[in-house]
Amino acid sequence: MHPTRFELISSEPESDILSIELRVQLPANIVDLPSLWQAAAVNNLGRRLKCFLRIMLCFISRYCYITQTSFMDLQSTYQHAIKFAAAKHAAINQTIPGTQLPYVVHLSNVAMEILTAHAAEPIADINFTIQLALLHDTLEDTDVTFDELQQHFGDRVAAGVAALTKNKELPKTDRMADSLARIKNSPKEVWVVKLADRITNLQEPPKHWDKPKKEAYLKEAELILTELKGANAYLEQRLHQKLTDYQAYI
Secondary structure, three states, X not given: OEEEEEEEEOOOOOOOEEEEEEEEEOOOEEOOHHHHHHHHHHHOOOOOHHHHHHHHHHHHHHHOOOXXXXXXXXXXXXXXXXXXXXXXXXXXXXXXXXOOOXXXXXXXXXXXHHHHHHHHOOOOOHHHHHXXXXXXXXXXXXXXXXXXXXXXXXXXXHHHHHHOOOOOOOOHHHHHHHHHHHHHOOOHHHHHHHHHHHHHHOOOOOOOOOHHHHHHHHHHHHHHHHHOOOOOHHHHHHHHHHHHHHHHHO
C-alpha cells in the first residue's frame, strides 16, 4: 500500500492546515475510504467539515478519471444537494438514530460510498446518483414535497427519491418489498443508492434495539442485497462484508 497525503488550507481564516493520509493501491482499489470519511465527519462537525469535503473531492478527482469540467459540475451538484438536504433535516432536529450526530453525517456517508464505488466501477450518471444519495430521505423524513424536489432538482431526481421512499400507508411488514419493487423499476443509479444507504446504516445499532430487531434489520439487508444484485459489484461486496460484520452485534 502506498499512502497518499493531502494537505489543504481552508479559505476560512480561523482554520489551520489539515492533513490526512489515504491508503490506496493503484489507482481505484480504495481501502475503506468511507470509514475514513465518517471518522473525519464525526470528529470535525464544525468549521472543518468543509475542508474534509474538499479533501474527499480532491481524492475522487484524482482517482476517478473525472475531467476538470465534470469535476466542477460534481462539486456544484454536491453542494447544492447537501445544503438543501441538511437544512430540511436540521429543521426537524433529525439526528442519526442512537446518536447526537446531525443527520447530514449519514447523508455525506452515503454520498462517500457512492463516490468510492464510482472510483472502483464507474457509475453512468454520477451527478444524478450523488443528488439521490444526499436527498434520499427528504420525502420520507421531512416536510419536503415531490413538487418541491421537482422544482429544485428536476423530474428525474424527484422520481428517484420517490422510489427510495417507503410508503407509510402500507403495513410496516410490506414497506420494504414495495420499495424494492419500485427501485427495481428505476434506473440503476437508484439501485446503487439503496445499497450505499444500507451499507452506511449497518453500523453499531442503537442501544435500545433488542435481538429480534437487530435480526430483522440484518434479514432486511440480506433481501436488499439479493434483490438488487447486478447494480454495482463494488457496493455489493461492501454490503456483503457489512452483513458479516453486523453479526457481531447480534
